[in-house]
Amino acid sequence: MRTAIGLACVVLLAACASTIEHPVPGGPSYESDAFRFVAPTGWVVQPSTEVSYGPSWRVVYVANQPMHEDCVPDAVISDCRPPIDGGLRRGGMLIIWHASTCVARSCELPPGQLIEIGNRQGVRAAMTYGCEGIGYTERSAYFVTVTPQRVDVLWACARQPSDATRSAFLGFLDAIQWRIP
Numbered sequence: 001m002r003t004a005i006g007l008a009c010v011v012l013l014a015a016c017a018s019t020i021e022h023p024v025p026g027g028p029s030y031e032s033d034a035f036r037f038v039a040p041t042g043w044v045v046q047p048s049t050e051v052s053y054g055p056s057w058r059v060v061y062v063a064n065q066p067m068h069e070d071c072v073p074d075a076v077i078s079d080c081r082p083p084i085d086g087g088l089r090r091g092g093m094l095i096i097w098h099a100s101t102c103v104a105r106s107c108e109l110p111p112g113q114l115i116e117i118g119n120r121q122g123v124r125a126a127m128t129y130g131c132e133g134i135g136y137t138e139r140s141a142y143f144v145t146v147t148p149q150r151v152d153v154l155w156a157c158a159r160q161p162s163d164a165t166r167s168a169f170l171g172f173l174d175a176i177q178w179r180i181p
Contacts, residue, residue, distance in 0.1 A: 021170070021171075021174075022170040022171030023167060023171045025040045025041060025171055026038065026040075026041040027039035027041045028043070030062075033179065034178065035152075035176055035178050037118075037175060037176045040064070042064065043063060044063055044066060044067055046067040046069070046070070048071070049071045049080075050071045055101045057098070058080075059097040059099050061083050061096055062094075062172070063083075063084060063092065063093060064165060065088070065089055065092045065094075066084070067083040067094075069083065070082065087134045087135030087159070088136060090160050091162050091165055092158065092159050093156065093157065093161050096131075096155040098153045098154075098155065099146070099150060099151075100153070102151055107145065107150075109143045109151065110125045110143060112125030112143070113125075115173070116174065118178050119177070119178060120178055122143055122144040125141050125143060126140065127140060127155060131155060134157055134159075137158065138157075141153050142154040142156065144178075154173075
């Protein structure tokens with residue numbers, strides 16, 4: 001009888017636990033005019049120090065390992081480097097938040113898997129660049145239309161990420177708050 005009751009409790013607990021999709025981020029936060037987010041618990045946020053004179057720019061980095069500034073003061077993009085030394089460690093993930101202004105067809109999102117990013121519809125797409133020089137084993141890009149003239153891309157670079165790291169990243173995507181209607 002006790003075994004049956006214990007088994008029933010385990011089944012109920014498993015059913016409750018399986019309804020939790022991704023952990024709610026509890027790490028450092030970042031705010032801009034267009035969005036706000038809280039990074040996963042234990043992760044680091046590093047704003048980009050790149051000076052942008054063009055239609056696209058790096059906004060911020062989020063990682064589960066230590067980072068440093070990406071550019072020397074007043075640097076143009078050619079003087080910038082990834083914000084992690086020695087590349088991604090095993091289980092490491094780096095998110096590069098990139099913003100671009102665009103016009104007409106250049107604002108169309110690429111083909112890919114539809115995914116919710118905060119309260120917006122986004123697209124997860126394969127990427128062919130964006131994680132060079134950091135020792136990644138996986139990479140993908142998440143595109144979001146911020147305004148009709150702005151598309152943001154979150155490049156996710158990872159090296160043998162654990163299920164917990166993937167889940168923390170997806171919880172981060174779920175919790176992004178877009179400030180532009």
